[in-house]
Amino acid sequence: MKLEDIAKKVGVSRSTVSRVINNQPYVGERTRQRVLKVIEQEQFQPDPAARALVTGRNEIIGVAIPQTTNVFFGDNSYFPMLLQGIAETTIKRDYAMLLWLGHSHEERAGFSDRVSKNRQPDGLIIASVTEIDPLFSRLIDIKRTFVMVETPPRFTELVNYVTIDNIRASEQVVEHLANLGYRRIATITGQLNMGDGAERLKGYKSGLEKAGLPYDSKLVYPGQFSRDYGYNGMKHLLPFKPDAVVCGGDTVASGALEAIHEVGLKVPDDVALVGFDDLDVAVQSDPPLTTIRHSVQRVGEVAAQLLIDIIEEKVQAPHHIVLPTELVVRQSSDPNALKEVMYPVVA
Amino acid sequence: MKLEDIAKKVGVSRSTVSRVINNQPYVGERTRQRVLKVIEQEQFQPDPAARALVTGRNEIIGVAIPQTTNVFFGDNSYFPMLLQGIAETTIKRDYAMLLWLGHSHEERAGFSDRVSKNRQPDGLIIASVTEIDPLFSRLIDIKRTFVMVETPPRFTELVNYVTIDNIRASEQVVEHLANLGYRRIATITGQLNMGDGAERLKGYKSGLEKAGLPYDSKLVYPGQFSRDYGYNGMKHLLPFKPDAVVCGGDTVASGALEAIHEVGLKVPDDVALVGFDDLDVAVQSDPPLTTIRHSVQRVGEVAAQLLIDIIEEKVQAPHHIVLPTELVVRQSSDPNALKEVMYPVVA
DNA sequence: TTGTACGCGTTATCAC
DNA sequence: GTGATAACGCGTACAA
Numbered sequence: 001m002k003l004e005d006i007a008k009k010v011g012v013s014r015s016t017v018s019r020v021i022n023n024q025p026y027v028g029e030r031t032r033q034r035v036l037k038v039i040e041q042e043q044f045q046p047d048p049a050a051r052a053l054v055t056g057r058n059e060i061i062g063v064a065i066p067q068t069t070n071v072f073f074g075d076n077s078y079f080p081m082l083l084q085g086i087a088e089t090t091i092k093r094d095y096a097m098l099l100w101l102g103h104s105h106e107e108r109a110g111f112s113d114r115v116s117k118n119r120q121p122d123g124l125i126i127a128s129v130t131e132i133d134p135l136f137s138r139l140i141d142i143k144r145t146f147v148m149v150e151t152p153p154r155f156t157e158l159v160n161y162v163t164i165d166n167i168r169a170s171e172q173v174v175e176h177l178a179n180l181g182y183r184r185i186a187t188i189t190g191q192l193n194m195g196d197g198a199e200r201l202k203g204y205k206s207g208l209e210k211a212g213l214p215y216d217s218k219l220v221y222p223g224q225f226s227r228d229y230g231y232n233g234m235k236h237l238l239p240f241k242p243d244a245v246v247c248g249g250d251t252v253a254s255g256a257l258e259a260i261h262e263v264g265l266k267v268p269d270d271v272a273l274v275g276f277d278d279l280d281v282a283v284q285s286d287p288p289l290t291t292i293r294h295s296v297q298r299v300g301e302v303a304a305q306l307l308i309d310i311i312e313e314k315v316q317a318p319h320h321i322v323l324p325t326e327l328v329v330r331q332s333s334d335p336n337a338l339k340e341v342m343y344p345v346v347a
Numbered sequence: 348m349k350l351e352d353i354a355k356k357v358g359v360s361r362s363t364v365s366r367v368i369n370n371q372p373y374v375g376e377r378t379r380q381r382v383l384k385v386i387e388q389e390q391f392q393p394d395p396a397a398r399a400l401v402t403g404r405n406e407i408i409g410v411a412i413p414q415t416t417n418v419f420f421g422d423n424s425y426f427p428m429l430l431q432g433i434a435e436t437t438i439k440r441d442y443a444m445l446l447w448l449g450h451s452h453e454e455r456a457g458f459s460d461r462v463s464k465n466r467q468p469d470g471l472i473i474a475s476v477t478e479i480d481p482l483f484s485r486l487i488d489i490k491r492t493f494v495m496v497e498t499p500p501r502f503t504e505l506v507n508y509v510t511i512d513n514i515r516a517s518e519q520v521v522e523h524l525a526n527l528g529y530r531r532i533a534t535i536t537g538q539l540n541m542g543d544g545a546e547r548l549k550g551y552k553s554g555l556e557k558a559g560l561p562y563d564s565k566l567v568y569p570g571q572f573s574r575d576y577g578y579n580g581m582k583h584l585l586p587f588k589p590d591a592v593v594c595g596g597d598t599v600a601s602g603a604l605e606a607i608h609e610v611g612l613k614v615p616d617d618v619a620l621v622g623f624d625d626l627d628v629a630v631q632s633d634p635p636l637t638t639i640r641h642s643v644q645r646v647g648e649v650a651a652q653l654l655i656d657i658i659e660e661k662v663q664a665p666h667h668i669v670l671p672t673e674l675v676v677r678q679s680s681d682p683n684a685l686k687e688v689m690y691p692v693v694a
Numbered sequence: 695t696t697g698t699a700c701g702c703g704t705t706a707t708c709a710c
Numbered sequence: 711g712t713g714a715t716a717a718c719g720c721g722t723a724c725a726a
Contacts, residue, residue, distance in 0.1 A: 050703035052396035087448040397719035
């Protein structure tokens with residue numbers, strides 16, 4: 001079935017049918033109805049390739065995640081949630097979503113090539129990009145439309161991005177701990193060549209400053225967003241006797257917790273612990289983790305909205321969006337925090 | 348830049364350039380080299396839309412996951428791994444991957460519509476489909492090329508699929524427990540209207556039979572692949588005094604473990620516990636879970652290979668592939684099982 | 695071995 | 711309001 005077949009069936013020309021399909025004016029109401037009826041009858045859908053050839057658009061957005069090893073598998077709910085958010089928007093706006101995943105045993109250049117050479121998507125969302133990622137500069141070079149999740153490593157002003165307020169959130173964490181009387185506040189960071197990791201450290205520092213506490217580099221362990229970095233980081237920090245540890249992520253904190261328990265110390269009595277992201281593991285930990293809650297799903301949703309708006313020229317690029325966060329206090333920092341129920345009880 | 352521009356630059360015709368690009372014969376070696384050089388210089392890539400219009404192919408495979416609430420977020424590493432496996436193959440075969448995620452607050456019909464009406468992908472992989480899913484029948488109706496992950500709910504013989512040997516695996520679990528002397532072996536199943544869930548129950552039953560143990564419906568709790576179903580299921584089973592529980596998945600088992608601990612019983616002393624899938628949670632549990640190991644990633648990889656082979660007519664449909672599994676014995680069923688090290692130790 | 699000419703299904707641009 | 715016709719960029723028989 002093609003446009004012309006429909007036209008013949010209705011007794012009008014191709015152009016009229018095309019107008020109806022694309023909701024264009026200059027079609028009589030009666031004609032429009034007759035056309036719509038036949039389209040419905042025949043379950044007709046215009047050929048996307050033919051349409052793309054002439055319009056230059058595919059109604060597809062691409063999503064590229066270069067770092068699967070750390071992000072995809074480490075924080076194992078970050079990624080599905082981001083995708084879910086993006087999907088939410090693509091459904092609403094009637095787009096499809098093309099996905100690229102980086103490979104551990106593949107050079108960055110290869111990934112960058114695959115993604116940037118493919119012209120099928122009308123624009124891209126890229127996440128978890130490090131400072132040195134070639135994809136980033138490449139996309140800028142070839143002037144591809146894209147939106148970053150997290151703050152861009154460079155050209156910050158020129159690039160479209162959606163992120164959460166990492167700096168403010170970390171400041172809040174430090175403030176919370178300082179208010180509870182903690183004085184030797186250490187940190188195990190996330191990956192520092194990524195936007196989120198770097199900003200959370202930045203917030204930790206400015207938080208200390210605002211609280212009037214000294215900054216001590218011995219209390220800073222540069223890590224990555226994974227459980228084993230948390231474990232190793234904590235082992236490293238323990239000799240320096242921190243009374244509280246701010247972690248770059250909840251999985252990091254869960255590793256740190258393991259290390260603390262291993263040496264027989266208690267949380268929060270001996271050491272307070274704070275995560276970031278409010279993943280499942282934060283609630284499932286014993287004790288549950290104080291953390292920063294934010295909606296990864298919402299970030300994905302908004303990033304996709306922004307990208308599509310840019311593609312359809314509804315907003316002007318560059319555009320920056322910073323989404324809010326919320327401090328969630330649990331027992332890992334405050335023994336008096338409200339307890340939450342974990343599972344539904346049997347009736 | 349189009350085909351013709353390259354042709355002009357080299358001083359040959361469009362067709363010659365096209366032949367070079369598509370590795371066709373009847374091009375002089377000298378000419379071929381000259382063309383390749385200019386293509387390289389200009390970083391030329393043929394317009395995918397134009398190409399698709401004439402070939403009818405896009406080099407895109409679609410991936411559809413209707414059930415995000417349970418599968419996507421519940422078993423939070425199942426999904427990323429499946430995608431990672433599919434991605435592995437698409438990279439190798441030079442395909443791209445179009446992703447559809449179902450929405451909790453969307454009727455199944457809507458999802459089914461979106462996926463089946465989109466003609467961009469050359470074929471589809473569908474996962475986690477229940478018996479009643481309209482997508483399944485729809486795809487058959489419109490004769491779309493697709494490969495299922497898990498055993499299809501109906502028309503099993505006619506549908507392409509890749510799955511693991513769930514039945515044999517469950518039998519092995521029961522055999523293992525019976526050998527250790529357990530006699531009242533209960534089960535908390537996965538979702539029974541999905542292939543994996545149903546087959547694992549089937550294997551549990553035939554396993555009992557082979558072990559010469561009686562089947563008791565009181566010892567079967569029909570659940571879903573999630574932690575709270577495990578918790579509730581275990582609460583329900585406890586009054587019937589099982590001495591071992593076979594769970595439909597590791598997350599289910601981890602919920603069951605919680606319930607067992609809550610009433611002050613010990614694993615495996617009072618009740619043995621076995622999971623399925625060998626997710627991270629299986630190792631992280633205390634005690635670590637005996638489980639069935641299989642590679643979800645491999646399933647994805649093979650499913651994509653099969654699909655692309657079918658698209659390119661390298662194999663004939665329908666085609667069925669069953670991948671092997673491995674029983675991993677840990678402390679949750681056998682106190683004498685070897686202990687594994689969880690984290691790398693600080694140097 | 696190379697070039698010519700046509701077709702793929704749609705949208706855009708004109709006339710009517 | 712409606713209909714003819716020219717693009718869009720590429721693959722491919724067929725002719726040279």
